[in-house]
Amino acid sequence: xxxxxxxxxxxxxxxxxxxLAVSAAxxxxxxxxxxxxxxxxxxxxxxxNAYPTYHVPKLGGQHAxxxxxxxxxxKSKKRSHRTMQAQAGSLSEQDMQDIAAWFASQGAR
Numbered sequence: 001x002x003x004x005x006x007x008x009x010x011x012x013x014x015x016x017x018x019x020l021a022v023s024a025a026x027x028x029x030x031x032x033x034x035x036x037x038x039x040x041x042x043x044x045x046x047x048x049n050a051y052p053t054y055h056v057p058k059l060g061g062q063h064a065x066x067x068x069x070x071x072x073x074x075k076s077k078k079r080s081h082r083t084m085q086a087q088a089g090s091l092s093e094q095d096m097q098d099i100a101a102w103f104a105s106q107g108a109r
Contacts, residue, residue: 031103061107071096
């Protein structure tokens with residue numbers, strides 16, 4: 001039985017529109033100051049955390065919608081990482097939008 005692709009197309013279109021709205025909602029100028037604590041880990045090239053050992057991702061140029069979704073998941077504890085949960089726990093929705101807009105504006109480095 002062949003499925004109708006229309007519901008999938010509608011869903012993907014809605015997700016794309018939501019992603020665009022997320023990136024448009026943040027203020028990169030405000031986000032620069034709010035992201036200062038993020039830079040201690042995410043601003044260091046090739047940084048690896050000592051314990052547990054893992055590579056810390058660079059966020060410059062990352063899609064704003066992804067950053068907001070990740071911060072929301074850390075705040076709600078749906079995504080596991082104690083340091084990130086603590087950092088995201090103090091952020092408002094606007095803070096997340098602003099931080100994401102700033103990182104997205106930085107381009108990949």
